[in-house]
């Protein structure tokens with residue numbers, strides 16, 4: 087079993103399957119997760135952006151493409167495979183990718199207008215320390231926007247596959263859960279919604295938005311997928327301000 091979240095992506099078979107799945111039409115990241123992230127992030131013109139667990143940095147490249155006023159992007163990523171791919175993705179752009187674990191990275195003080203993280207913080211055990219580091223790395227009024235797997239999912243991780251119903255159990259018992267995912271084994275940290283919320287407040291943030299990936303019809307080609315996605319929440323989002 088992998089020790090850090092990014093170890094999973096350094097096993098070739100897992101990496102290939104993950105990248106292949108992201109290409110699927112109607113994958114949950116594109117239909118449910120990305121639209122809410124974009125909405126919460128808003129305009130990035132001229133902003134200095136920090137992306138934790140940036141993966142292949144395609145999102146970073148898209149954000150930079152959408153701006154012509156000099157936005158800057160720094161991606162922090164723990165997996166070698168992802169770092170290699172990310173460096174290719176942002177080649178020639180106003181961007182840098184660093185190979186580091188987000189819990190260990192040295193966060194420069196008062197540097198960023200916007201910190202983001204998509205589906206990576208559910209790998210981290212100590213969010214109190216991480217959120218404090220992110221807080222200090224933001225400029226005054228800077229914002230932190232992130233998504234994680236929804237706590238009803240992480241409470242009782244079951245093998246991945248099409249979900250028809252879902253058991254929620256041990257919800258208030260926080261800690262790592264092991265999941266068989268894409269043919270590999272991965273550990274994800276479960277914590278409750280209020281615990282994410284309170285960790286932000288403890289770090290000094292003002293929490294501004296909480297979202298849960300309500301399906302929006304325009305992002306789905308098939309009615310059937312849209313209806314199925316109304317059953318079980320997959321993602322949680324929080325946005326907060328320094």
Ligand SMILES: C[S@@+](CC[C@H](N)C(=O)[O-])C[C@H]1O[C@@H](n2cnc3c(N)ncnc32)[C@H](O)[C@@H]1O
Pocket residue numbers: 090091092093095138139140141142143145162163164165168186187188189203204205206209210
């Ligand atoms: C589900 S992927 C999402 C990638 C990207 N944010 C996206 O949405 O396309 C999770 C990413 O977080 C990275 N990751 C997991 N734990 C990490 C850690 N402790 N520090 C840095 N990156 C980490 C993984 O290597 C992987 O690339």
